[in-house]
Amino acid sequence: RVGIVAGGRRLRAIARAVERDATVTERHPELASIPVRIASDEATARAWASAENAAREDLAPADEIRAYGRMKEAGAEVSAIARSFGKTEAHVYRRLALAALPAPVLDALKEGQISLGMAKAFTVSQDEALTLTILAEVKGRDVSEHRIKQALQPAAISATDRRARFVGLDAYEAAGGSLTRDLFSDTVALHDADLLQDLFTERLNAEAGKLAAGWKWAEVMADEYVSYSVTEKLARLYPVEGVLTEEQAERYDELAELANADALDEAGQAELEALDAIIKGDFTDAQRAVAGYYVYVSHSGTVQLSGPWVRTEDRGAAIGAEVLTGHAAHADGGDAAPAPKSPYSGALVEDMKAIRLAAIQTALLDKPEMVFDLLAFGLSLASGVSTNVFDLSPGRPMNCPSKTDGLEWSDRLAHPPAGHEAWSRPELR
Incomplete structure (x- = not known):
């Protein structure tokens, strides 16, 4: 016996046409010999049957998810499933992620007790018991996907966290950190907070050592900014401005005119930037010997420097080296003598x-x-x-x-x- 998994109604229609009119094959020779395809195994036959049903009418999401899951369990490749149903491989991958959900979740989806979006939110969970607990709480209710994910992963850290951005997901995973990638929203959740913090601190200390090399000190800050309360008693240093020679000044004016006219080539731009650097100046060795930087990571995950600052305990040395002079020698230091009383009212x-x-x-x-x-x-x-x-x-x-x-x-x-x-x-x- 040969079972027909696809095209059965078409075969019955042809047989009925021949029964009604035996000469129909003379007028339509193609009906005399019907081409068929024979499946090589049961899995292929099931794939054909599912594709036939899907082509006839759109499957409900829960039925489609389970159909993909059965084909995957039978050994079908994602590409084969996609061809069978006329879908993209990306669509199949997303449906297969849902196929791994506990059966009660898919049952609730089929019965309309949860939406497809709510079902997608459950894919972030690795704990079936917790999944079923949250499912019981949200069935029949309009609960956002975000709230479901929060309930399923209360301690998860988003990949957009500044520490995760700074460390990098590759480094986090290489160190043994676990994470969950959400195929439906392109979000990633990190689950090992202690490991992430250790990696963050280790890399920030290393970056601070490199960026503040040559300065007296560098201090890392845990926050994403340096508070005014940290620097209000410190003295800020600025680069010592350079002076162009007469020839350099003339050349600078020439290059600036070309730049304003958008006629400056790459070499000219480099020369102009070099002259600009001279004008802006640089810090001296004497400044580096008495000052340092605070190093922190911004909200976007990039390393930032605040400074250079002269600490209160280094103010005397800075004054002695003439790094701080005049008003700067006493401003914000807290050690200056009180100002004399004004003779004017x-x-x-x-x-x-x-x-x-x-x-x-x-x-x-x-x-x-x-x-x-x-x-x-x-x-x-x-x-x-x-x-x-x-x-x-x-x-x-x-x-x-x-x-x-x-x-x-x-x-x-x-x-x-x-x-x-x-x-x-x-x-x-």
């Missing part, structure tokens, strides 16, 4: 500030073009300022002292433009 100081502000405002009203010049300078590299170019704050600064005897007041300050007085109305404040 607070009221007088505030009046002088108001007069100075009025004088500046009057000068700018006389020469408004100066405002643009100052702004252009502040925005240029020549100013040496890279942050806080604009210093804006809400409020109404006082430009009128408490005593105006002898003060020559500009009418433009005394009489604001029309409409300005509206801002003083309480309802508009």
Whole structure:
């Protein structure tokens, strides 16, 4: 006997047509001899049968998952399963991940007690008892995939964690760390927190030693930033700026013009960068001997340096080596002598500030073009300022002292433009 696993209805239709009209094969010779394919084994026959059913009507997700699982258990390759059902191999791999779920999960999916997305969330679990416990809690409820995953892996660490990014998954696995890859969301969960922390600390210490080589000290920070409370009493060092020779300065101007015109070639760009490096300067050996860096890993998993800083205990040596001079020799150190009491009263100081502000405002009203010049300078590299170019704050600064005897007041300050007085109305404040 030969069993028909696919095409049975078509065969019966041909047989019925011949019974009704014996001459049908004369008009259609192709019906006289029907080509068939014989499966080499039972697994192949099952694959054909499943594919036939799937082609006739879309299988329910649970049925499709189980069909793929049966074929895989029978020895079928993923590529063969994909061809049989007309699906991509990636689709088959994702369905096979679901096929490994406990039967009650697939039963709940077939009965509509959980969604396909909820079923996918269960694939992150390696604990069947916990899986069934969580399944009982979520059946018939609208629970997000994220909450299910959290319940199944409460102590898991995401691969997006800065420590995991810094260490790298390959290094973590090579050290024996276990992880779970979610085929449905491309997320990875790490399960050995202690190992990850050890690898993180070990690599960060190694990186700190390399990055801060030549400096007096390097200290690693566990956080993803360096708190102000750590550095508020320290003195910050900056590179000693270099000076270009007359020839270098002329060459710098030539290269800068070419760069502005987008006409600078690769060699010229390298030369310009080298001259820029001279201008920006570098740290001296004397600075390196009294200062160091804090080393930490940012949220994105990259190593960052904060510094260089002179610690309080090194301040004396830094002053002696003239690394810290003037105000920097005492600023933020906590060791400076208290400032002498001012001979001027607070009221007088505030009046002088108001007069100075009025004088500046009057000068700018006389020469408004100066405002643009100052702004252009502040925005240029020549100013040496890279942050806080604009210093804006809400409020109404006082430009009128408490005593105006002898003060020559500009009418433009005394009489604001029309409409300005509206801002003083309480309802508009």
